[in-house]
Amino acid sequence: MRCWLLTGALMLTSLANAQGYETPPDCQRSNTICLNIESKWDTGPALAQETTTRTPAASSNATPDPWAFSLTTSGYLVPGGQSYVSPEFSADRGWLHLEVRYNNEALNTGSLWAGYNFNAGKKLVLDVTPMVGGVFGNLNGVAPGYLITLTYKRVQLYSDGEYVFDAQNRGGNFFYSWNQDRRQKIFW
Secondary structure, eight states: OHHHHHHHHHHHHHHOOOOSSOOOOOTTSTTOEEEEEEEEEEOHHHHHHHHHHHSOGGGTTSOOOOOEEEEEEEEEEOTTSOOEEEEEEEEEETTEEEEEEESSSSTTEEEEEEEEOEEEOSSEEEEEEEEEEEEEESSOEEEEEEEEEEEETTEEEEEEEEEEEESSOGGGOEEEEEEEEEEOOOOO
């Protein structure tokens, strides 16, 4: 399943050949159809065991801190315009957050991000990741940003935002925020 999702995302990315400088259209527009595929995975206990068995006996007491990976691919079908995909890949390990995006800040534009993961709470959990990113392609600049998730039982409130400082045109600076609630489905 993981290989299928990764292969599909890579195929969709290679098919996207957007033209010109545009910021991605908002999913709320009536003439744009948005598709979103998200997959999260971590190294799991099987890989952690494999790592532990290969380490020397002196360090066998150390607890592995596995990486957690996430791949999100959003597709945009724009009638009368250029359709495209916007993949995002992130990797987290402890406090470290790394992220790569394409077609997010503008079409034919990539961005590389690094951030610091914080969390607080037991029942009501707040996860905050302040980040800084470099933007390159049709748009070039620097972008401070954030990820915030507030979780209570099976409900999550999520916000992802950034302010892009356009290195070529000060008038091209902009703030972007994506907010949503994520309710986990209950299966009987």
